Structures are given as structure tokens and as C-alpha cells.
Amino acid sequence: MGRSDTSMALAMEPVLSGMSNIVVTALKDEAQFAVDFYPQLDEMKTKLDFMKGFLSTYNLRNHGDVFRPLLHNMRNLIYEADDILTDCQLREEYRKHGSSARSWKFSPRGLKFMYETGKKLKNINARIEKMEANLKAYLRPEANLEYKADNQGKRNISQEYYEPSEIIGLENDIEKIKGWMLGSNEQVRHVGIVGMGGLGKTTIARKLFNDKDVIRHFHKTIWVTVSKNFTDQRIMRGMLKQLGMKCSGFEKRELLPQIQKMLSDNKCLIVMDDVWEMDLHWWGSLCSQGSFFIITSRKKDVIKKMGVEHSRIHQPRPLDKEESWSLLCKYAFSRTRGQCYDDGLETEGRKILEKCGGLPLAIKTIGALLAPKVDSPSQWEEIGQDFHQLATQGDNTASVTASLKLSYDDLPAHLKSCLLCFSIFPEDFTIHAEQIVLWWVGEGLILGDETKTAIELGYEYLSQLASRCLIEVENRRVYDGMIYSCKMHDLVRDMTIDIAKDEAFGSFDEQCNQKFTEDSRWLGFTSDMDPKSLKNSSKLRALLLMSSHSASPDSSSDSVSFDWTLKLLRSLRVLDFSRLHTRSPVDDLFKWICSLKRLAYLNLSGVVDLKEVPYLIGKLRNLRTLVLSECNNLAKLDPAITNLKKLILLDVGYCCRLQYLPFGLEKLVNLQELSGFRMVNQANKQRCRLLELRNLKQLRVLRMNINEKSEILENECNVLSKLEKLKVLVIDADDCKDKSVFENLDRLSPPPSLKELYLKRYRHGTLPKWINPKQLSSLLYLCLENVDAVQLQMSTKSESEGISTSKWKLEGLRLKYMTYLQLDLKNLQQNMPSLRYVEVSFCYSMENLPESDKLLPTIWRKNQGILVRTQ
Structure with a gap:
């Protein structure tokens, strides 16, 4: 089979x-x-x-x-x-x-x-x-069909987050090209990196792009992923955006002159990654500006046509035996931080490497596959036999293809279905972790249990896919490795597309672009598709708008009109219209959306035309997730939203015109995440008050805003302390300077279970009284951003004996834009013995902080019991 x-x-x-x-x-x-x-x-x-x-x-x-x-x-x-x-x-x-x-x-x-x-x-x-x-008729009589549920990926993310190095064997390549870039020869403005897929071209370019010496050498840096299916307009708009310029109002013919104007005033580094072909007229006009270009491609003739001299084309060599073994160890022995202590496993590992051809992607993927099996040499041997058989079939990238296939086959069922969802995203598309996780939850691919919610499990699944090298992490929280955004290597994407086509989850043309079919279950809608064709896709279960991939995210040409055909998608569970620019009235769009009774996940974040969520929202009784963040013109939520009893996530964060949430929110007893809650005064009875939150016993994440009109009554002071499952609390004080705001916050009592606390835009010289190690005895991560406090309470003392009785259990600390903070960096380790990660930036008054580090973000990690600067 x-x-x-x-x-x-x-x-x-x-x-x-x-x-x-x-x-x-x-x-x-x-x-x-x-x-x-x-x-x-x-x-x-x-x-x-x-x-x-x-x-x-x-x-x-x-x-x-x-x-x-x-x-x-x-x-x-x-x-x-x-x-x-x-x-x-x-x-x-x-x-x-x-x-x-x-x-x-x-x-x-x-x-x-x-x-x-x-x-x-x-x-x-x-x-x-x-x-x-x-x-x-085909089963053996003795076949045992008793169902045994798999483990649903119940593996905790390690607190000691470990990220393997990716530059083994590439150090000389990086230094060589860096010398070309920073040398005195002003005539050298183009560098090419060429080689087969999986050789490490993009890794080299990314390391150079993020190198501190390179960053200091240029005024601006731009990264453009070109890929097979690029358009000139998308590339140019992306460049303008990275140069800090809005693209709205510009026609296509105006884009290049705008880029030339911006580049003429800046010494700029531009990386053109994964180029397959390029319009030479357009490219020649761009190159005349004097910027420095790094171009990566699988085709040497493409790089030559783009003006790179033969002497400045670099082709990374495959890794040698020892480099290959070192890289394999980083991934296969992640438990022991890249060290192999078993001669038998080393023997098997080196046999496997004989078929990897020195390709880093193949080595990393097969290493990640071997990692969970370090206690079973026989499984290593079995994988090695399968790998050798597969790697001998095909072209010079057969080892990569073989490693990816084995890695996919080894996935448990729940991770297989989650990985296949990535197939609908366009090539080199940046995928936000929240978007993909909420899709999984909305379609029922993830089920929560007594210990973890479906959303929490979703982020763990994403980390597991990353640890297996099946997705590439683009942005993650350094403290614990939580993924914010990711991409998929084009070879991995090709594999998922093949499987998704076979399973009829989606249909694709010869260029791997998705197309409409009657049997498709998932669709990533791009700007070149016709919404009317949706009427032929009645079996769709997930429809996601690929807005940031569109040719013009800021122009009217990118707007689409979803007509009545949307009503035909009766099986739809997931609808993501984030960043939608529509030519249809939003009220009409809402009528069509609210006819989708089976809908479980609705994302309308960033829809600028959305001014009100009408009473029709109450018809979506199956809705579990509603995301309305960054809808800048949204001013009202109809109280009918409180009829959505299944809702587990409500996000109305960064909706600047939304003054309050409707009264009756306490009815949403299954709510696990609430973002954008606003503490209001007590005069308006239609407004949701803090007291209502006491009934939200399932709440794990709460993001709330407080301003000069906020009010906390006596019977509301202990509300947060009653939320026994709350793990994450974010408070945005909205840059208020009114004394009553600080008095209100002082009166709160935090939940004892709190693991993460974020305090932002708090313009007061003293932190809330309850931010101390005694009342936050379970806190693991503290982030203070744009806070005017002078001191951070390091310990609490016994009133009778006057000695310190409580110290912080913090493992991570982030301090940003704390101009007045008087804190000795050297004393942190003594007062916070569990601390293993510290990030500091723009804290000018801190003691024992090098002057050069008071502006740029600086990170310290624990190494052999001591905090050591790592960035």
C-alpha cells in the first residue's frame, strides 16, 4: 500500500x-x-x-x-x-x-x-x-480490532528549552561571504549562493542577514522570498513595507520609483531568496541604486543573469563525515544537548549518514526522527534500512525526500492530520501559530482533556512538528521556545501537497497552486481566485483567506466580493477572513456568515470595515472561537454574543473604538481565553463588569485594559483570585497617569495559580502591591514593558522576625522601556535563584549593565549556574 x-x-x-x-x-x-x-x-x-x-x-x-x-x-x-x-x-x-x-x-x-x-x-x-x-472480507479471522487511543501528544514542552545549532559546517561559508560584503571593494554589490534544495543556502543567507556586524554596516535590511510563483507587484510591495512605507494608493507602475527613491537615501542590504527567474528590466532598474544584494537560487544561470560575477557566486559544499555526524547529534541527542554516549547508536547513525549526501536538511530531519528512539538501537537499525532503500531512488535530493517520508510515516495520527493542513498555504508563506492552532481546534483535529485545553495541546503539537524538522520556526519566544510564526520548506510542502491531493483534502495544479474542486475539504483563498467558484465546493470544512500573500494588501485591487455563494458552504467549520478588504457591505457578509450554522472558528481580525457585530452572531451556536482583534472601527458587540455557550476563546484586543463588552458575559462558562476585556465604570448597566468574570471558572488566559474611567468596587477586588485555572494575565494600563487607576490595580488580588504576568504602559513609580514573590508564588515569567516603576520587590519579609521568607520562583524575566528602574543585574541571581533567562532593553538606570547594552535588547541565559550574556 x-x-x-x-x-x-x-x-x-x-x-x-x-x-x-x-x-x-x-x-x-x-x-x-x-x-x-x-x-x-x-x-x-x-x-x-x-x-x-x-x-x-x-x-x-x-x-x-x-x-x-x-x-x-x-x-x-x-x-x-x-x-x-x-x-x-x-x-x-x-x-x-x-x-x-x-x-x-x-x-x-x-x-x-x-x-x-x-x-x-x-x-x-x-x-x-x-x-x-x-x-x-479482507480481514484475517484473528485480526484484533479493539481500538486503543494514541497518546494525543501529551508531552510537555521542556522548561529547559534547547534549540540545536544549524550552522555546523557552514561557518566558513558565512565568513567568506561576510568578507565580500564588508570589504573595501565598493564595486562588489552582488553575491550569489547556489546549490540544490536542502544544502543550506537560506540558512547561510539568514545568518548573514541577522549578523550584528552586517546590521551595523547597513542602514536598512530587506528580506524577499521570491519562490516559483512570484509576482513583481508582490515583491515590490513587500520591499516598500520593509522600508517602512505604506503601499496604499500606489498603482503598480508607481511602486518601482518609490523603491528607488527610498533606496537612494539609504545604504541597504537586500536578500532575494529562492529565485527561480527574474524580469531583467525590472531588476536592472533596481540594481542601479547601489544597494548590496544577496541572491540564493538552485540555478547558477539565473544568478549570472542577475549580474553576479562568477567570482562572487558561492556554492556551499556538502558536509563531510564529521560535520554530518556533529549535526546529526544535535538533533538525535537533543536530550543530552547533542552528546552521544552509546557506541552502538553511533555506529548505526554513521551508517545512516552514508546516504544523506552531506545535505543538512536530510541530516536534521532524520536526526529528529531518531531522537525519540535513542533507547532502542534496533529501531535505529530498522530506520536505517528503510532510509537506505528509499534514498537510492530518485535524484540527488533523494536523501531529503526519503528522510521526510520516513519522518511523516513515523508521526502519530493526530500530528499527521495537523501537518497536512499546511498544504493549503502558498509557498514561503508566513504562518501565524495562533491561526493554525485555532484551525486545528475548530475542525476538531485536537481534543482537550482534563489536564490541558485543546489550544494548549495545539501549541505543543506545533512544537513537536518543529522538533521533527517538518516546519521551520520563523519567530518564537526565546524564554521557552513557544512558537509565534513558522514556514514550511518547499520540499516538505511538496510532500504534504501530494498527500493532501490523494486524500482529497485539497486539489492543486501543476504549479502546486490550490484550485476549486467539488471534493475539496480545505481551501486557502488567494486574490487571484474567483469567489463565485465556491459554489462548486460545498464540502469545504476550512476556508482561509491568504491576505498577506495577496498582490496588494493595502489597495482596492486586493478587495474581493463574497456573494450569496458563501451560504452554500454548509459544512464549513473554519472561516478565517482576517485582513479582508471586501467590496460587499459588511452587514451582508455577516448575514451570509451567520447562515453557516456548523461554524466553529470565525476570524475577522483586522477587518477595517467592521463597525458592529450584530445580533445575528447569536445564531452561531456551534462557535467555539471568535477572533475580532485589531478591528479599528469596531464599536459595538451585540449582547447576543452571550448566547454562544460553546465559546472557548473571545479576542477583541486592540479594537480601539470598542469601549466595553456587553453585560452577560458570565454566561460563557466554557471560556478559556478572553482578550480585550475592559474594566469600566459602574454607571452603564449594559456593560460587562469585572464581577462577571468570577463565573468563568475555565479561564486560563485573560488580557485586560484599564483606563482613567475604570472602576473596581469592593466586592470585585478578589474576583481574579477566584479564577483558579488562570495561568496568564496581561494588564495594559493604557498610559494612564490618573492616581485612581493605580489605586484600582493595587486593590486586585491575583490568582495563586498564575504562571505568566505581563504589565504594560503603567506610568507610576511604584508597581502594584501584589507584584511580590509571596502573592505570586507560582509565577514563572514576568514581563514589564513601558513601566515607570523605580523598584522591583525582590523578596517578602516576616513581619515578626524581619527576615526574608519568600523569594521569586521566576525562570524568565523581561524588562523593556523601564527608564527609571534601579536594579542591580549582578544581584538578580541571588534574589531569583531559579532565573535562567533575562531580557533587558532600554533600561538606562540599571546597575552593572554595560552601556552598550542599554539600548539594544540583550539576553542572558543560565550556564553552569551563572547568568551569561548570549545576545
Whole structure:
């Protein structure tokens, strides 16, 4: 059986598990819809258990051609059943919060729903039974189909975050090109880096781009990823944006003169990464400005045509045996920080490296695959045999392809389905972690448990994919490695596209651009697509607008018009229209969106035309995630939003015109993250007050704003302390200078479980009284930004004995724009014994801080018990 058949089976498992949980819970709790359809649901439970057992235990490789159509049929049945169960849950919600169950059940609409749903359930069960019979014809009599759930990736992110080095064997390459760049020869303005995929071209360019000597040498730096499917307009707009200029209002013909004007006044470094071809007329005009260019490409003739002299074209060599072994150790032995202490594993590892051809990407990927198996030499040997067999097939990048295939095949089911989601993003697209995680949660690919929420697990899954070298981290929090944004190497993307096509999650043309088909389940919508074609994609479950990939994110030419065809996407679970510029009235758009009753994730962040969220939002009873951040003109949320009982995340952060949230927010008892909560005065009864938060017992993350009109009553002071699951608290004081604001904050009592605290724009010389090690006894990370405080309380003392009894348990500390802070850097280690990460910038009054570090961000990490400057 081919890779696609195995992956298809496994990628369906998360959805299947979610459906099974719905049925089991409904039957156990005797939900009304479970009572109404008990025989059908009880039968469905048995059949779902069979399918889970089949997918998780049976060796599908033996009958690939036979099982392929059966698996396609199984997938369609699973999604149809999921739609029916979702509709039952929605009807349950309406009955609970509308007319009584009895009166609804015997109403014309109720009778129609009962009849049609019962008919659908019987039809689904009959079709599954038929498919079951076909499957059993090929099963061995002794096959055990008992389902055993996988581990759902329950691996905590290590507090001792470790990131392997990526420049082993490339140090000389970097120094050589750096010499060309910073040398005295002003005539050298072009450098080329050429080589096959996976050789390390982009890694070298990125290290040079971020080098401090290089940064000091140039006034401006620009990074442009060109890729196969570039457009001149997208490249030029991207350059202008990095030069700090808005592109709105410029026609295409005006872009190049604007760039030339900006470059004429600056000594600029421009990296053109992954160039396949280039319009020489446009390029020649740009090169006349005197900037310095680094060009990476797989084709030497492309680099030559772009004006790079032969003597300034560098081709990285493959790594030699010892360099390859050193790089493999960094990834395979991450537990021991890159050190191998087992001769048997070294022998097997060096055998594997014989087929890697010295290609860094192949070595890193196979090393990451071997890492979880360091306790099993036999598994290393087995992987080595498979790798040798695969790496001998194909061209000179066969080792990379082989390592990627083995790494994918080794993924558990839940990570397979998560990785395939990346296939819809355009080449070299920057993917925000929150966007992809919330998609996974919205579609039901991740299920939370008693210890962790689905969102928390999602970020862990992302870290696991990064640790396996299947995604490339672009931006992450240095303290613990939490990923903010990432990309996908084009070779990994090619692999995920092949699998996604086989599984009909999406369809792609010969250039790997996504296109509309009737069976597509996921779609990344780009500016060159026609919205009217959506009417032929009624099975879509996820629709994401690729706005930052568009030709013109700031111009009217980038706006699109989603008409009534949006209403046809009845299976849609995920709708991400962030940064949408629409030619349709936003009110009409909302009507269409609110007809998508099964929708679970809605993202309208950055939609500038959105002024009000109307009462229609209350119809989306299946909604779990609502993101409205950075909607600068949003002024009102209708109280109907409090009807969304399933909501786990509400984000209205950075909506500058939104003065308050509606009264009744306490009804959202499943809320786990709330961003943009505003503390208001008590006069307006329509406004949500702090007191309401006491009922949000599931809250893990709270981001709140306080201003000069904020007010905290006596009975609200302890509200936060009642939120026993709260882990992250962010307070933005909005640059207020009113004394009452500081008095209000002083009165709060923080939750004892708090792990991370962020205080921003706090213009007072003294921090809130409760920011001390005794009251924040579980705090691991503290960030103070734009804060005027002079002191940070280092310990608390016993009132009777006058001795220190509490010290901080902080592991991470970030201090930024604290002009008046009087803090001795040398004493930090003594007062914060657990501290292992410190970041400081723009703290002019700190003692024992080098003058050169008082402006630029500086990072210290613990090394052998001592904080050592690392950046």
C-alpha cells in the first residue's frame, strides 16, 4: 500500500475520535437528541468503534489497491455523520435556550427535523454496515480490532528549552561571504549562493542577514522570498513595507520609483531568496541604486543573469563525515544537548549518514526522527534500512525526500492530520501559530482533556512538528521556545501537497497552486481566485483567506466580493477572513456568515470595515472561537454574543473604538481565553463588569485594559483570585497617569495559580502591591514593558522576625522601556535563584549593565549556574 493510503486512514482518526466522544457523552448524559435517536446512535457508536479499531490496528499496506476506494468512501461517511451529529447538538442548544423541548418536538419544524435526521442516521448506519462487510472480507479471522487511543501528544514542552545549532559546517561559508560584503571593494554589490534544495543556502543567507556586524554596516535590511510563483507587484510591495512605507494608493507602475527613491537615501542590504527567474528590466532598474544584494537560487544561470560575477557566486559544499555526524547529534541527542554516549547508536547513525549526501536538511530531519528512539538501537537499525532503500531512488535530493517520508510515516495520527493542513498555504508563506492552532481546534483535529485545553495541546503539537524538522520556526519566544510564526520548506510542502491531493483534502495544479474542486475539504483563498467558484465546493470544512500573500494588501485591487455563494458552504467549520478588504457591505457578509450554522472558528481580525457585530452572531451556536482583534472601527458587540455557550476563546484586543463588552458575559462558562476585556465604570448597566468574570471558572488566559474611567468596587477586588485555572494575565494600563487607576490595580488580588504576568504602559513609580514573590508564588515569567516603576520587590519579609521568607520562583524575566528602574543585574541571581533567562532593553538606570547594552535588547541565559550574556 502506498503512503497516501496509510496517511488517509490515520488522518481521519482525530475526527472519528471527536464524533465518538459526542455520541458516548450524549448517551451517557441522556441528552435529548440521544433520547430521540437512541437506537440509531447506539448502533452508530458500535460502528464508530469498529472503524477506529480498523484504522488504528490493521495493516493496510497489504491491500492498497483494494482498500483505496473503501477508504475514500469511509472518509465521506465520517464527514457526513459528523455533520448530522453537529446538527443534533445545535438543535439541543436551541431547545435548551428557546422554547421548551416538548413544545418544540411537536411543532412542524421539530417534527420535520426528527423525521429527516432519523432517516439520515439510518442511511448512514446502513452504508457503514455495507462498508463493514466489504472490509471484513479482507480481514484475517484473528485480526484484533479493539481500538486503543494514541497518546494525543501529551508531552510537555521542556522548561529547559534547547534549540540545536544549524550552522555546523557552514561557518566558513558565512565568513567568506561576510568578507565580500564588508570589504573595501565598493564595486562588489552582488553575491550569489547556489546549490540544490536542502544544502543550506537560506540558512547561510539568514545568518548573514541577522549578523550584528552586517546590521551595523547597513542602514536598512530587506528580506524577499521570491519562490516559483512570484509576482513583481508582490515583491515590490513587500520591499516598500520593509522600508517602512505604506503601499496604499500606489498603482503598480508607481511602486518601482518609490523603491528607488527610498533606496537612494539609504545604504541597504537586500536578500532575494529562492529565485527561480527574474524580469531583467525590472531588476536592472533596481540594481542601479547601489544597494548590496544577496541572491540564493538552485540555478547558477539565473544568478549570472542577475549580474553576479562568477567570482562572487558561492556554492556551499556538502558536509563531510564529521560535520554530518556533529549535526546529526544535535538533533538525535537533543536530550543530552547533542552528546552521544552509546557506541552502538553511533555506529548505526554513521551508517545512516552514508546516504544523506552531506545535505543538512536530510541530516536534521532524520536526526529528529531518531531522537525519540535513542533507547532502542534496533529501531535505529530498522530506520536505517528503510532510509537506505528509499534514498537510492530518485535524484540527488533523494536523501531529503526519503528522510521526510520516513519522518511523516513515523508521526502519530493526530500530528499527521495537523501537518497536512499546511498544504493549503502558498509557498514561503508566513504562518501565524495562533491561526493554525485555532484551525486545528475548530475542525476538531485536537481534543482537550482534563489536564490541558485543546489550544494548549495545539501549541505543543506545533512544537513537536518543529522538533521533527517538518516546519521551520520563523519567530518564537526565546524564554521557552513557544512558537509565534513558522514556514514550511518547499520540499516538505511538496510532500504534504501530494498527500493532501490523494486524500482529497485539497486539489492543486501543476504549479502546486490550490484550485476549486467539488471534493475539496480545505481551501486557502488567494486574490487571484474567483469567489463565485465556491459554489462548486460545498464540502469545504476550512476556508482561509491568504491576505498577506495577496498582490496588494493595502489597495482596492486586493478587495474581493463574497456573494450569496458563501451560504452554500454548509459544512464549513473554519472561516478565517482576517485582513479582508471586501467590496460587499459588511452587514451582508455577516448575514451570509451567520447562515453557516456548523461554524466553529470565525476570524475577522483586522477587518477595517467592521463597525458592529450584530445580533445575528447569536445564531452561531456551534462557535467555539471568535477572533475580532485589531478591528479599528469596531464599536459595538451585540449582547447576543452571550448566547454562544460553546465559546472557548473571545479576542477583541486592540479594537480601539470598542469601549466595553456587553453585560452577560458570565454566561460563557466554557471560556478559556478572553482578550480585550475592559474594566469600566459602574454607571452603564449594559456593560460587562469585572464581577462577571468570577463565573468563568475555565479561564486560563485573560488580557485586560484599564483606563482613567475604570472602576473596581469592593466586592470585585478578589474576583481574579477566584479564577483558579488562570495561568496568564496581561494588564495594559493604557498610559494612564490618573492616581485612581493605580489605586484600582493595587486593590486586585491575583490568582495563586498564575504562571505568566505581563504589565504594560503603567506610568507610576511604584508597581502594584501584589507584584511580590509571596502573592505570586507560582509565577514563572514576568514581563514589564513601558513601566515607570523605580523598584522591583525582590523578596517578602516576616513581619515578626524581619527576615526574608519568600523569594521569586521566576525562570524568565523581561524588562523593556523601564527608564527609571534601579536594579542591580549582578544581584538578580541571588534574589531569583531559579532565573535562567533575562531580557533587558532600554533600561538606562540599571546597575552593572554595560552601556552598550542599554539600548539594544540583550539576553542572558543560565550556564553552569551563572547568568551569561548570549545576545
